[in-house]
Amino acid sequence: AQSVSQHNHHVILSEAASLELGCNYSYGGTVNLFWYVQYPGQHLQLLLKYFSGDPLVKGIKGFEAEFIKSKFSFNLRKPSVQWSDTAEYFCAVNGRTGANNLFFGTGTRLTVIP
Amino acid sequence: KAGVTQTPRYLIKTRGQQVTLSCSPISGHRSVSWYQQTPGQGLQFLFEYFSETQRNKGNFPGRFSGRQFSNSRSEMNVSTLELGDSALYLCASSLHPANTGELFFGEGSRLTVL
Numbered sequence: 001a002q003s004v005s006q007h008n009h010h011v012i013l014s015e016a017a018s019l020e021l022g023c024n025y026s027y028g029g030t031v032n033l034f035w036y037v038q039y040p041g042q043h044l045q046l047l048l049k050y051f052s053g054d055p056l057v058k059g060i061k062g063f064e065a066e067f068i069k070s071k072f073s074f075n076l077r078k079p080s081v082q083w084s085d086t087a088e089y090f091c092a093v094n095g096r097t098g099a100n101n102l103f104f105g106t107g108t109r110l111t112v113i114p
Numbered sequence: 115k116a117g118v119t120q121t122p123r124y125l126i127k128t129r130g131q132q133v134t135l136s137c138s139p140i141s142g143h144r145s146v147s148w149y150q151q152t153p154g155q156g157l158q159f160l161f162e163y164f165s166e167t168q169r170n171k172g173n174f175p176g177r178f179s180g181r182q183f184s185n186s187r188s189e190m191n192v193s194t195l196e197l198g199d200s201a202l203y204l205c206a207s208s209l210h211p212a213n214t215g216e217l218f219f220g221e222g223s224r225l226t227v228l
Contacts, residue, residue: 032215043117044204044219090157094215100147100208101170102215104157 002027004091006105013081014113021076021108023091032094033074034102035065039087047089050074061085083114116141118220120205126226132193135223139186139207145169146188147217148180151202160203163188164211192225200227 003026013019025031035047048059055067065076074091088109092102119138127133139146148160159172163182180190186207192199202224206217 034215036219043221044206046216046218049216092157092215100145100162100206100211100215100217101159101172102149102157102217103159104149106156 002093002103004093004103004105006089006091006108008108009106010109010111012111012113015083016080019076019078019081019085019110021089021091021110023074023076023105024072025074025091025093025103026072027093027103033065033067034092034094035059035063035074035076036090036092036104037087038090038107044090047076081110081112083112086110086112118205118207118218120203120220120223122223123221124224124226126228127195128228129195129197131195132191133195133225134189134191135203135205135225137188137190137205137207137220139188139205140218143207143209143218144186145208145211146182146186147206147208148188148190149204149206150174151204151222152200157204160190162211169211195227197227200225 005024007022033050036044037047038044050057050067058064063078088107090107091105121136145164147162149157151157162170166182177193182188202222204222206219
């Protein structure tokens, strides 16, 4: 069965600190990987995605993620966080190519202190 | 362009009742997916509709059902409500199922079952 693990439940950083959020998945076939973000009071929105090709993908607001197939990982990174990055971050994997049934991790709450 | 609209935003029901939630996708989007979000289980896929047909279904009991209309609007119904059905129900739309995971989420309908 497909599953996604996010090991960090709550991360607290000061502004300008570097960020890395872990995501590991379990799936036996071809994967599409995603990071979604939910800012306080807002709806869930796509941050970045990986379908194929360059394993280092860049998303909005300076975020990037690296797909490491051998480690079944898709960690999210940002070199310097801002207070406005305070949000909940969800890693997700596509269960089947050609479908929109995502398997989500439990989320990581990021708090950035000014 | 208007986003995904879900109604009602909040509702309270008692055990044994049924509830219907509505979702209007982004104009031009023909795929609608539903997710349940709870503190304990996180985001879980319920079902996906495209062209008025259910394409995928998650691991939920038959009390959970849905449908899609010719204008792509979707409804989901939960019958014989249980306390454990209290959750945020999220609707997401995409252009086509082959968008494979690039979803646009609504703000959700928060259901409380007493």
